Amino acid sequence: MGLVVLAFAFVPFPIASAATTDRHVRIEASSFQYTPEAITVNPGDHVTIDLAATDVVHGLYIDGYELNVTADPGQTASLSFVADRSGTFRFRCSVTCGALHPFMIGKLNVGSNELLWRGLGFAMLAAVAGVWLVRPGNKRL
Numbered sequence: 001m002g003l004v005v006l007a008f009a010f011v012p013f014p015i016a017s018a019a020t021t022d023r024h025v026r027i028e029a030s031s032f033q034y035t036p037e038a039i040t041v042n043p044g045d046h047v048t049i050d051l052a053a054t055d056v057v058h059g060l061y062i063d064g065y066e067l068n069v070t071a072d073p074g075q076t077a078s079l080s081f082v083a084d085r086s087g088t089f090r091f092r093c094s095v096t097c098g099a100l101h102p103f104m105i106g107k108l109n110v111g112s113n114e115l116l117w118r119g120l121g122f123a124m125l126a127a128v129a130g131v132w133l134v135r136p137g138n139k140r141l
C-alpha cells in the first residue's frame with residue numbers, strides 16, 4: 001500500500017500530462033474589466049491569449065512572466081507563451097485607460113488543476129486504505 005501511495009505521488013499524472021496542449025483563450029478588455037477575469041492552464045501548455053479591446057486601448061501585462069500586449073480599440077492582439085512557471089499570476093492593464101485603470105486586474109492560474117486532482121486522489125487513496133485496514137478478517141491487525 002505504501003508503494004502505491006509513493007508511486008501516486010511521484011509518477012507523472014496521466015490526465016495532466018495528456019492535457020498539456022495548445023490553449024487558445026480570448027479575453028475581452030473593456031473599461032475597466034477583463035472577461036473572463038481568470039484563466040487556468042496546465043503547466044507546459046502553449047498558451048495564446050487573444051486580447052480584444054472593446055472600447056478604448058487596453059493592455060495586458062502578466063506579472064511573473066513579464067509579458068505584455070496591447071490592443072487598439074476594436075482590435076485584437078495576440079500573445080503567445082509557454083506556461084513554464086506554476087502558480088497564480090496577476091495580469092493587469094498596461095495602458096492608462098481611465099479612472100479605474102489601476103483596478104483592471106485578472107488572474108492566470110498555472111497548474112492548480114493538477115494539484116486539485118492530486119489532492120482528490122490522495123483523499124480517495126486514504127479512504128481505500130482505511131477500508132482495507134478495518135475490513136473483517138484482516139489478520140494483520
Ligand SMILES: [Cu+2]
Binds near residue numbers: 058094095096
Ligand atoms: Cu488600463
